[in-house]
Amino acid sequence: MRLTPSAPTATGPADRSTGDVYLNMIAAPAEPAYLVAALVRFTPGARTNWHSHALGQVLHITDGVGLVGTRDGHVVRVTAGNTVTCPAGEEHWHGATDTTLMAHLALTVGDDTGDGTTWLEPVTDEEYAAALA
Template sequence: MQITRTRSETRQGPAENFTGQVWLDEVAAPAAPSRLRVFSVHFAPGAHTAWHRHPHGQVLYVTEGEGLVQRKGGVAEVIRAGDTVWIEPGEWHWHGAGPRTFMTHLAVVEAAEDGTTAEWDAHVGPEDHPA
């Protein structure tokens, strides 16, 4: 067992992967052989990810606020505090805050053997994100 009492500094989500103000806190990244990664992600109103996918899928657990999630080819769906979203391995998607609300979620992923947790693509266009 290991208890970690220090945490890494909050960092801003990079502009190439996010639209708007997004802050990331790495909650857990156990040593190998574990490939588990857990992040707390805080989105300002209207902020969201670019299109991306995860090699082993992703679990989102909304802890605060209201947001949106959309799979490629689907419609944007509202998610709220207490909701859990399972995103299939390789499924292109985006997620973020609603247009007028903050949203925070825990993002749980398993890294690929090369250490990557996501493959990033284009920013979400206005046709997909309700402003």
């Protein structure tokens, strides 16, 4: 057993999100399982860029109200206790609604080269507004 001290809260990288995003890393990819886990918090209106994961992603909502959208226009509204599974390779985004913050645990499996995430362009204001509608 190993106790890992809490990681300090970091600001999400500006080139991967719109708005204010904060994260606390829980686990970084390492042998043998390469689990990547983070607590991610989005202020109202904040969202990730489009992205995909080589081996998929699981999002477990811990607080607030948010949105998860895919390239085909499918959007789900999520609240605390919901879990969303994004399949391997599916381009998607996630974030808060325009009026309420949202926090989730983000879980992925990486490998010895990183977390397996491919970051793409920002979600446009038009795409975000359509998701809210």
